[in-house]
Every structure is written in C-alpha cells, then in structure tokens.
Amino acid sequence: MTMTTTTTQRQRRCFFLLLAALGALSAVSFRSPVSSSGSFVGGHRNLAFDHTPISPTTHNIVAARCRKEGSTTLQCALLPSAVAKISPPVRNTLLLGSAAALIYKNRRKFYPGSSPDPAFSEPLPEGSLGCPLIGNISFFTKAGDAKTGAGKFYRWMASKSGSPKVFKIAPLGKPTVIVSGMKSVRGVFNQEFKAVKTGVMTDKFSRLFGGESLLFTTDQARHQFMRRLVGQSMTPEAINDAMPALIKGATEQINTLTLDEPVEMERTLTGFTLDVAWRQILGLDLKDDEIETFYNAVNDWIGGILSPLTMLLPGLKHTKAGKAYSYLVSQIERKMGDLEKNGPDGSTLSGMYFAKDEEDPSKSLSRDDVISNSLLLILAGSETAASTLTVATLALGLHKDVLKKLKEEQLTMMAKHEGKTMTRDMLEEDCPYLDAVVKETMRVKPLATTGALRFAQETIVVDGKQIPKGFGVGFNPYITHSLDPAVKEDDDSHMDIVKGFRPERWLDDKTKPTEYMPFGVGPRYCLGVNLAMAEMKVFLALFARRVEFDMTNTTANNVEWKKISIIPKPADGALISVSSLSENTVTVPEAVKSLSMG
Numbered sequence: 001m002t003m004t005t006t007t008t009q010r011q012r013r014c015f016f017l018l019l020a021a022l023g024a025l026s027a028v029s030f031r032s033p034v035s036s037s038g039s040f041v042g043g044h045r046n047l048a049f050d051h052t053p054i055s056p057t058t059h060n061i062v063a064a065r066c067r068k069e070g071s072t073t074l075q076c077a078l079l080p081s082a083v084a085k086i087s088p089p090v091r092n093t094l095l096l097g098s099a100a101a102l103i104y105k106n107r108r109k110f111y112p113g114s115s116p117d118p119a120f121s122e123p124l125p126e127g128s129l130g131c132p133l134i135g136n137i138s139f140f141t142k143a144g145d146a147k148t149g150a151g152k153f154y155r156w157m158a159s160k161s162g163s164p165k166v167f168k169i170a171p172l173g174k175p176t177v178i179v180s181g182m183k184s185v186r187g188v189f190n191q192e193f194k195a196v197k198t199g200v201m202t203d204k205f206s207r208l209f210g211g212e213s214l215l216f217t218t219d220q221a222r223h224q225f226m227r228r229l230v231g232q233s234m235t236p237e238a239i240n241d242a243m244p245a246l247i248k249g250a251t252e253q254i255n256t257l258t259l260d261e262p263v264e265m266e267r268t269l270t271g272f273t274l275d276v277a278w279r280q281i282l283g284l285d286l287k288d289d290e291i292e293t294f295y296n297a298v299n300d301w302i303g304g305i306l307s308p309l310t311m312l313l314p315g316l317k318h319t320k321a322g323k324a325y326s327y328l329v330s331q332i333e334r335k336m337g338d339l340e341k342n343g344p345d346g347s348t349l350s351g352m353y354f355a356k357d358e359e360d361p362s363k364s365l366s367r368d369d370v371i372s373n374s375l376l377l378i379l380a381g382s383e384t385a386a387s388t389l390t391v392a393t394l395a396l397g398l399h400k401d402v403l404k405k406l407k408e409e410q411l412t413m414m415a416k417h418e419g420k421t422m423t424r425d426m427l428e429e430d431c432p433y434l435d436a437v438v439k440e441t442m443r444v445k446p447l448a449t450t451g452a453l454r455f456a457q458e459t460i461v462v463d464g465k466q467i468p469k470g471f472g473v474g475f476n477p478y479i480t481h482s483l484d485p486a487v488k489e490d491d492d493s494h495m496d497i498v499k500g501f502r503p504e505r506w507l508d509d510k511t512k513p514t515e516y517m518p519f520g521v522g523p524r525y526c527l528g529v530n531l532a533m534a535e536m537k538v539f540l541a542l543f544a545r546r547v548e549f550d551m552t553n554t555t556a557n558n559v560e561w562k563k564i565s566i567i568p569k570p571a572d573g574a575l576i577s578v579s580s581l582s583e584n585t586v587t588v589p590e591a592v593k594s595l596s597m598g
Contacts, residue, residue, distance in 0.1 A: 110132030110133055111129050111132060111133075111170070111175065112133075112173075113174075113175050113470050113471070114170070114175040115468070116466060116468055117459040117466055117468040117469065119459070120459055120461065120466045120468075122461050122464055122465055122466040123465060123466065124168060124465065124466060124468070125161075125163065125166045125167050125168045125177055125465040125467070126161045126162055126163060126167055127157060127161055127167040127168030127169055127177075128157065128160075128168070128169065128170075129168065129169070129170040129175060130169075130170050130173075133173050134172075134173050135169075135170035135171055135172055135173035135174065136153070136169055136170055138153055138156070139153050139169070139171045139172075142156055143563060143564055144448075144561070144562070144563035144564055144565075144568075145561075145563060146560040146561060146563065146571060147560070147561070148561065148568075149445070149448060149561030149562060149563070149565070149568030149569070150448040150449065150561070150562065150563065150564055150565045150566070150567075150568050151447075151448025151449050151476075151478055151568065152563075153169075154178060154448070154449060154450070154476050154478070154479065155478065155479065155482075157169055157178070158178075158180070158476075158479050163463060163465070164180065164479060164483065165179065165180045165181040165184050165463055165479075165483065166179055166180075166184060166462050166463045166465045168471075174472050175470075175471050175472065176453070176471060176472030176473065176474060177462075177465075177467045177471055177472070177473055177474075178450060178474050178475070178476050178479075179462060179473065179474070179475050179476075180475065180476045180479035180480045180483060181463075181480055181483055181515065182480060182514070182515050182516075182517065182521070184462050184463055185475045185480065185517065185521055186521055186522070187462060188454075188460060188462060188467075188473060188475075189454070189475060189520075189521050189522035189524075190521070190522045190523075191460075192220075192454070192522050192523040192524060193218070193219075193220035193223070193523065194457065195456065195457055195458055195460050196454035196455065196456055196457060196460070196473050197218045197454060197455055197457055198215065198216055198217075198218055198452050198453070198454055198455075198524070199218075199453055199454065199455040199472070207316065208301065208304060208305055208316070208321060208322075208325055211368055211371075211372045212368075212369075212372060213226075213369075213372035213373045213375065213376040214226050214227060214230060214373055214376060214524070214527060215376055215452050215524070216452070220523075223523065223524075225357060225363070226365065226369060226373065227527060228357060228358060228359070229352065229355040229356075229357060229364065229365050229369075230352055230355070230365070230373050230527055231527055232351055232352075232355040233348045233349075233350075233351025233352050233355065234348070234351075234527055234528060234530050234531060235530070236424065236530060238348075238351060239424055239530045239531055239534050240423060240424040240425070241346055242280050242346070242348070242531070242534070243421075243422065243423055243424055243534070243538070244421070245276070245279050245280040246276060246280065246534060246535050246538045246539075247421070247422060247538055247542070248279075249272055249275035249276055249279060249280075250272055250535075250538050250539040250542050250543075251542060252275070253268050253269070253271050253272040253275065253539075254539075254542055254543060254546055254547065254581075256268065256271075257547065257578050257581055258578065259578050259579070259580075259581060262552040262575045262576065262577050263575070263576050263577075263578060264572070264573040264574070264575050265389075265390055265393045265573060265574040265575070265576055266386065266387075266390045266569060266570070266573030266574055267573060269386045269389040269390050269393070269539070270295075270299075270382070270386040271295070272386070272389075272535075272539055273381060273382040273383075273385045273386040273389075273535065274294065274295050274298055274382050274386075275291075276381060276382070276385075276531075276535050277294075277298065277377075277378045277381055277382045278294050278331075280347060280348060280531075281347065281348045281349060281374065281377050281378060281381055281531075282331065282332060282335055282347060282348075282349050282374060282378075283335060283339075283345050283346070283347025283348070283349050283350055284331060284335060293327075294331070296324075297324040297327045297328055298324070298328070298378060298382060299324075300320040300321055300323070300324035301321055301324035301325050301328060302379060302382075302383050303320070303321060304319060304320065304321020304322070304324070304325075305321070305379070306564065306565075306566065307321070325375075328375060328378070329371055329375075332349065332370070332371050332374050332375075333367070333371070335347075335349055336349075336353055336367060336370060339353050339354070348374075348377060348531070349370065349374050352365055352369075352370050352373060352374070353365070353370055377528055377531075380526065380528045380532065381528055381531055381532060381535065383566055383567075384447075384532070384566060384567055385532050385535055385536055387445075387565060387566060387567030387568070387569050388438070388441055388442055388445070388536060388567055389536055389539055389540070390569050390570060390573065390574045391441050391444070391445045391497070391567070391568065391569065391570070391574075392437060392438065392441040392536070392540060393543075393574045393576065394497065394551070394554065394559075394574045395437075395440075395441060395444075395497055395501050396437075396544075397549065397550060397551035397554070397574070397576060398497065398498060398501070398551065398554070398555075398556055399501055402437065402501070402503060403544065405433055405503075406433060406437060406540070406544040407544050407545065409430075409431055409432075409433045409434060410431070410434075410541055410544050410545050411545075412430070413426060413430040413431060414545075416430060417430075422538070422541065424534055427534070427537045427538070427541065431537065431541065432507060433503060433507070434537055434540060434541060434544075435506070435537070436503035436504065436505075436506035436507055437503045437540065438533065438536050438537060438540065439503075439506050439516075440501060440502065440503040440505070440506060441501075442518035443481050443487075443513055443516060443518070444481075444495055444496070444497055444500060444501055445478075445497070445567060445568045446477035446478055446481060446517075446518045447476075447477045447478070447518070447566065447567060448476075448477075448478050448565075448566075448567065448568050449476070449566075450474030450475060450476055451474065451475060451477075451520055451524075452524070453472050453473070453474050454472070454473045454474065455470065455471070455472055455473065456468065456469050456470060456471045456472075456473055457469065460473075475517070475520075475521070477517050477518055478495075480515050480516075480517055481495065481513070481515060481516065481517075482494075482495050483515060484513050484514055484515035484516070485514070485515075486511070486512065486513050486514045486515070487500075487505065487511070487513050497559060498556045498559060519532075545582070546581060546582045546583075547578060547580070547581055547582075548578070548579045548580035548581075549576040549577060549578045549579060550576065550577050550579065551574075551575070551576060551577075552572075552575040552576055552577045553572050553575050554570065554572065554574075554575070560572075
C-alpha cells in the first residue's frame with residue numbers, strides 16, 4: 001500500500017469520525033421537533049422529517065429537478081419515496097454525510113498552504129497532513145516510546161513513506177517536509193537565507209531564546225556578522241584556555257559518585273554540563289545555594305522549550321519557563337556589568353562581550369546579541385551534551401570491552417605526558433578511540449526530531465519531489481544516520497545501542513560512516529562544536545581513568561528510553577553501581593601493570 005493511499009485513508013478517517021459524532025448528535029437533536037404524525041411543527045410543514053405520502057405534483061417537481069441535475073429516471077423515481085421512508089436520525093446522518101463529503105472534496109481549504117506549485121511538474125512528497133486545520137495528532141501521541149526513545153513520530157512517518165528521505169507532515173497544522181540523507185539535506189540547507197529561511201511555529205519559541213540569536217536571525221549579513229564575533233569565543237585556542245574549568249567541573253562531579261548506592265548518571269552529567277554553563281560559558285561566581293537555583297532555572301527553561309503547552313498557552317512570562325528565562329537573563333546582565341567594570345576574564349560570555357568585528361573593528365555585539373547567544377550556548381552545551389554523555393555511559397556499561405580500550409588509551413596518554421595537565425591538543429592527537437566513542441554515541445543516538453525549522457522562500461525540488469514555497473522544511477539526523485549505506489544493516493541493528501555500537505568503525509576508512517550530521521549542516525552548522533566535543537571528551541577521559549562500574553538495572557535485553565527528550569536518553573537516567581572510584585594519585589606504571597594483568 002502506498003503512502004498516498006494511507007494519507008487519503010487518514011484524512012477520510014478524520015471526516016468519518018466527525019460524521020459519526022454528528023450523526024449520533026442528530027439522532028437526539030433532530031428528533032424532538034417532529035410531531036408523532038410528522039405533519040406540522042410550529043405551524044410549518046416539516047418536509048425534511050415528514051412521513052406522509054408525497055403528492056403527484058410534488059413528485060413531478062422533485063423528479064424534474066432531479067433529471068435536470070443529471071440523475072437517471074430510475075434514480076429520480078426512487079428518490080422521493082425512498083427519502084420519505086427513511087427515519088429522521090438516518091436521514092439527518094445522510095445529510096451530514098453529504099456535508100462531510102463536500103468538505104472532503106474541498107479539503108485544500110481545510111489544509112491551508114498545502115497545495116503543490118502548479119508551475120512544477122514534480123509531485124508533492126508522500127506523507128500525511130493529518131486532520132484538517134490541526135494536523136498530525138500522532139505528532140503528540142507518537143512522540144516517543146520506550147523501545148526507541150524520542151522522535152518515534154518521524155521514524156514512523158519515514159517507515160510509512162515510499163521515499164523516507166523526503167516526506168511531508170503537518171505538525172500543528174503547518175505543512176512541512178522532512179528531508180534526510182546528506183546529499184538531499186545539503187541540497188536544501190546549503191541554500192540557507194536564499195531558498196530557505198529559519199522560522200518558528202510561534203513567536204514564543206524565539207522569545208524564550210531572547211530574540212534573534214544565531215539560530216533565528218534570517219538576515220544573511222547579520223548572521224555572518226554574529227557568527228564571526230561569537231566564533232571568537234569558540235576558537236581552538238579559546239577552548240584550550242577553558243580546559244582547566246572543564247577539568248575542574250568534571251573532577252568535582254566524579255568526586256560525588258558513591259559506592260554505597262546506585263548513581264543516576266543523567267543527574268551527575270547534567271550537573272557537569274550546567275557547571276560548564278555557569279562557570280565557563282557565563283563566567284559566573286555562584287555560591288553553593290545559588291548553584292541549585294541556577295540548575296533549576298535552566299531545567300525549567302529547557303522544559304518550557306520542549307513543552308507544546310508553553311508554546312500555545314498565553315501568559316508566557318508567568319510560566320515556570322518564563323520566570324526561569326527572566327532569571328537567566330538577569331544573571332547574564334549582571335555578568336556584563338561586572339565585565340564592563342573589571343574587564344575580560346576568559347569566559348565564553350566575556351569573549352563575546354569584548355569581540356570586535358575583524359572586517360570593521362568599530363562594530364561589536366549588542367547586549368541583546370550577547371544575551372540571546374549565551375542562552376543558545378547554554379542549551380547546546382548543557383542539555384544535548386549531558387544527554388550524549390548519558391547515552392555514552394550506558395554504552396560503556398553495556399560494552400565492557402569498549403570501556404577497557406578507553407582506559408588503556410588514557411593510561412597510554414598519561415604515560416606519554418607524565419606530570420602534565422590534560423590539554424585539548426592531547427585529546428585530539430593522542431585519543432583517537434575516545435573520539436570514536438563520542439562519535440559513535442552521536443551516530444546511534446543523535447537529535448531524534450528536527451533542527452530549527454526553515455520555511456521555503458521558493459519552490460524547491462528534492463529527490464524528484466517538490467517543496468512548495470511557504471512549506472516548512474526540516475532535517476532529521478537520526479533518519480540520515482540510519483540510511484547510511486556504509487553501516488546500514490537490513491534489520492536496522494546498526495542503530496541499536498546493544499547490537500550496533502562499534503567505535504572501531506570510525507578508525508578505518510573502509511568502515512567509517514559517510515552519512516553523519518550530529519551538529520547540523522550548512523551555514524548554521526553548530527558554532528559550539530569545539531566546546532561540546534571538549535567537555536564530553538574531558539569527562540569521559542577522567543571517568544574512564546577513575547571509575548569501575550556496572551549498570552544497575554539495564555542489561556542488553558531490557559534497554560528502555562525516555563519518550564520525550566531532545567537527544568534520546570535511557571529511561572532510568574543510566575543508573576550505575578560504582579565498584580571502584582580511584583583518586584587521581586595512582587602512578588602510571590602501577591595503573592598500566594594492573595590493567596594489563598586484568
């Protein structure tokens with residue numbers, strides 16, 4: 001069965017459900033006005049519900065009208081007597097059914113903006129626009145499941161489509177095309193600012209980000225300007241300078257692990273990435289009681305971004321997300337005041353605040369620019385990094401051979417650089433297996449939904465399908481990774497955390513994935529990739545050196561995922577039981593000897 005047939009069936013089902021409800025209502029609503037004789041109601045003849053015989057004159061009039069409209073003589077002859085014998089509820093249901101059929105024939109009016117561009121011969125992508133005006137109800141009901149995690153709706157729609165690389169949906173009633181596969185994705189999103197531009201379903205979404213950050217600005221020149229200046233705080237040199245803060249944050253969180261009871265690694269890792277957010281990204285000096293307030297504010301803010309209710313209901317500033325946003329903005333504004341008074345301090349925010357445009361040194365970021373892009377970096381550097389690290393912990397717990405190789409690599413690096421503090425260059429040059437573990441984690445569990453939504457500024461043709469002007473356009477990293485011919489298995493086991501997690505594939509050009517986009521693509525490619533990779537590698541390096549653990553609840557046979565998240569996460573937060581937690585005082589020779597004997 002084709003996706004087109006499925007789409008039609010879904011649309012019809014919406015109408016038929018409406019019809020059934022109205023029919024049931026008619027059985028109650030329209031029966032009461034009819035008298036027992038069916039002759040008169042309120043002094044007027046009720047022809048629609050009359051059971052009395054029809055006169056010859058009336059019959060001739062109806063028959064003449066019937067023939068004029070193109071019906072056969074037999075149909076015209078049967079119509080008056082048949083109608084007269086139908087009970088009122090059934091007759092009313094038929095009338096309502098006719099109305100529903102009329103709506104269905106004019107369904108384009110109930111799916112605004114969904115028509116193909118007549119100037120193009122290519123058809124629309126297959127897919128489903130769901131019910132009239134409200135779109136895909138399954139966008140909410142199939143958001144995720146325990147077996148595969150967040151993003152199930154997209155995977156489900158792709159599996160139903162004859163062309164999973166390009167299919168249409170209508171979240172919140174907005175016709176949208178999802179594009180997957182690197183060739184198709186680049187073909188569309190490399191045309192950023194021309195053929196497509198970023199947009200949002202509701203302005204509340206962008207307001208929660210503080211306005212026009214790098215994510216939302218639609219002016220190409222302004223985007224390039226902001227990217228140059230924000231990028232000055234994200235250079236390899238800047239990240240190397242941030243390494244002491246990353247190491248300190250990771251060490252403090254690892255020190256909180258206990259042997260007495262199971263540890264929820266998602267909580268620990270969220271603490272680490274939020275530590276990076278306030279300590280390195282914002283450069284705040286928070287006291288212990290303020291740290292908890294900051295953590296709660298970020299969680300409430302991100303929760304609001306993920307919640308459809310926050311986006312749709314009025315009164316944003318009075319919601320938990322709105323209040324959290326106000327708190328975060330106040331912290332950023334306070335920090336800018338300190339920087340103005342005391343000068344640069346090495347934080348990412350400081351780098352943005354004092355950045356000067358290389359093309360025109362008189363230009364710098366506005367305070368609003370610094371606020372909006374700081375918030376964007378908090379989201380990118382906390383929620384997504386914490387989720388990826390949580391999945392990595394699960395993978396290491398399920399694959400002890402991978403954990404052992406990671407430990408061996410760390411000990412080798414420590415021996416090579418004995419007595420030296422970890423640097424970014426060390427991680428990049430001496431830890432290829434660590435790099436492979438991080439990349440494999442992001443390959444198996446990348447962003448499960450779609451990045452920032454774009455809108456077609458002109459009709460685009462992708463894989464023989466048209467995306468009409470005005471349609472929403474998004475990409476899906478998970479589907480892109482799953483379709484990669486270099487790693488694909490017929491049973492999709494290459495995307496399974498148990499069967500498909502193999503970091504070694506990244507170490508050989510013959511097996512290296514070719515379809516890979518965890519940080520996006522095109523002009524909006526993630527500017528914080530250097531910081532994100534550094535913080536994930538720092539934590540995993542120190543974790544592998546110091547911690548021996550087992551998964552508390554999860555085995556290869558019972559992996560479950562949270563249904564709603566940006567990056568899929570284990571349902572139990574990657575609960576681990578720590579069997580050994582070493583201090584950073586073990587000597588390299590003893591550690592290497594102990595490991596080799598094991």
